[in-house]
Amino acid sequence: MNRKVKEVADLVGISVRTLHHYDEIGLLKPDAVSESGYRLYSPANLDMLQQILFFKELGFPLKQIHEIITDPTFNRTEALILQKNMLIEKRSRLDQMIVTINKTIQYEKGAIEMNEKERFKGLGFSHNPYEEEARKRWGNQRVDEANEKVQSFSQEEQQSISNEWESIYTHLASLRDLSPSSTEAQKAIATWYQFLNENFGTYSLEAFKGLGEMYVQDERFTTNIDRYGKGLAKFMNEAMSVFAEAKKQ
Incomplete structure (x- = not known):
């Protein structure tokens, strides 16, 4: 089932303008256009959009994402596995920063002692x-x-x-x-x-x-x-x- 740009935007939670921009820079071009000129996104387009948003969440610039997903050797399943591992590692770093913040709050209240090394752990x-x-x-x-x-x-x-x-x-x-x-x-x-x-x-x-x-x-x-x-x-x-x-x- 093909979806119009507004449907995709509502489904994913991004703006129509973002999808238009992705189309304009060649990052995500819809597989079809209706007789009325509406962009129509296929299930394959949605799969690729998911990949793009995962890469974006991991901090990849759009130019680099474009290079990755248009590479002839690009493999969607392999990319998902890598993205999962990278997100796990990112979560680990964020968890460490949260621990540091919580300890710093306790330190500021005078509840615990905290040396300089501990205050910058995970940063x-x-x-x-x-x-x-x-x-x-x-x-x-x-x-x-x-x-x-x-x-x-x-x-x-x-x-x-x-x-x-x-x-x-x-x-x-x-x-x-x-x-x-x-x-x-x-x-x-x-x-x-x-x-x-x-x-x-x-x-x-x-x-x-x-x-x-x-x-x-x-x-x-x-x-x-x-x-x-x-x-x-x-x-x-x-x-x-x-x-x-x-x-x-």
């Missing part, structure tokens, strides 16, 4: 515990340049960078069962390399490769990165090494 990469190690590996100048650049960002820019960071890591986590040298993995790692260079100073290929090695050599990195998906740190290390060596040739 990701905003607080960087790895600066000392970074200074040892790449020197003070590189780290100071990165810190200066970050401090120059407005609050809106910082939020945008944080969102993009999460999106990149989430996407990489969805690929971690592939070969690190696969086209998909290398494309995602190239995005990570570009993101670092655009926002945190200039990374040489050697420094990028060294960063990947730190992901598995320093358990603090490994623990934080693997919150997005078990084995992600190892996958990124190998993919970053392949990327750096390929670009040197």
